[in-house]
Amino acid sequence: MILPLFILLVSLLQKHGSEAESSHISKFQQPSLKEQNGVQDSQHEKIIPVTGEGVIHSPDFPLTYPRSTVLVWRLVASNDNMRIQLSFDERFGLEDPEDGICKYDFVELEEPSEDTILGRWCGSQVPASHMSKGGQIRVRFRSDEYFPSEPGFSIRYSLLPMPEVIPSLQSADALSEAVAGLGTVEEVMKYLEPERWQLDMEDLYKPTWHILGKSFLHNKKSRGVDLNLLREEVRLYSCTPRNFSISLREELKRTDAIFWPSCLLVKRCGGNCACCSHRCSDCQCVPTRVVKKYHEVLLLKHRSGGRGLQKSMTDVPLEHHEECDCVCKDDWD
Structure with a gap:
């Protein structure tokens, strides 16, 4: 009687030990499986x-x-x-x-x-x-x-x-239209070179020598004159330099290049001359003092032989009208 009970007890202990060992191994194996997978369904x-x-x-x-x-x-x-x-x-x-x-x-x-x-x-x-x-x-x-x-x-x-054609193979007109809609120079570089745009950004802003320097913009000094105030208001607000947006490709007549930004603000004469002091039938607002100012922009050009795009910072000269006046059209022509 005692011997069968002893055998039964030993059998139960072995089974319990096996389950405990299996449970112990499972606890260590489970994180390993999770670590290997590391994902959720x-x-x-x-x-x-x-x-x-x-x-x-x-x-x-x-x-x-x-x-x-x-x-x-x-x-x-x-x-x-x-x-x-x-x-x-x-x-x-x-x-x-x-x-x-x-x-x-x-x-x-x-x-x-x-x-x-x-x-x-x-x-x-x-x-x-x-x-x-x-x-x-x-x-x-x-x-x-x-x-x-x-x-x-x-x-x-x-x-x-995502361009239908990679940027380096796009025509100048198509590429100009594509980059014109981008908001920052970083977005432009990402569009052109998604895999290496950060390196291109570093190259773009490396120090370089510029003969003309960077963006020579000087404010016009005001000059006080002794004129009738009402007449002065007409002169100031009817025919004056004001902001105009211009397309760089059209302004510079560069169909072989792409600029970013594609448009810039310049000062150009604008307004009307309804109260022109000259005795003529057609009086118009024209510039009497024109200066060139330099603006730094991103320049893109296709390399010869289909070797991709050349990217550089460059200064472009643009005309700014600093003074305007009403003159007879016949005299201006």
Whole structure:
């Protein structure tokens, strides 16, 4: 009787030990599997239609983010002909890497159209800006159960046009029209060279020698004269230099080049001469003092042999009317 009970007890102890060992191994294996995967099922991702600028960030940014968190965003451009530009906030901090690898807490970018990982980041070094190759991009954030950091991350997203033809192969007219709609020189460089625009920006602003210098703009000194005040008001407000916008390609007659900005403000004579003091039937407002002023702009030109675009900063001379007067049209002609 005692022997069968002893055998039964030993059998139960062995079974319990095996289950405990299995449970113990499972606890250590599960994080390993999670670490290897580090993603959440696509059905749990948050889809964000991108129609303009916006921001996604880690929970509680810029404070400490929570532990044991997995978040996935899929940004989808509202137009198939647009790319998505991602820029990281300078305030960036996730758990430090181990042996140079982001194993525990990280933010990751994925190209859904190619099913490729663009990069994974952690630590405190701010990632560079990125642009999607297609109309979608996936952002994944993961934190494990240990050592959360601050401030986490914040990413600003925006849309950039995707040219049907790469910029270096576009005609001067098509390229001029495309860059004219962009708001900053950074956007222009991103449009031209999405993969290396930051290097182009650095090259663009390297110190160079200029014979003419940079943007020689001098304010006209006022001169007081002893005239009838009412007559002076007519002179001041009817035929005077005023702001006009001009197209650089048309003004400079340069059909072989693209300028950005494509239009600039210049002072040109404008107004009417209804109370012209001259005895003539047709009196018009004309410049009596013209000066050239230099404006620094971005110049784009096609290299010979289809070798891409040449990008440089240049000074362009533009006429500014500093003084105007009403004269008879016959005398002016």
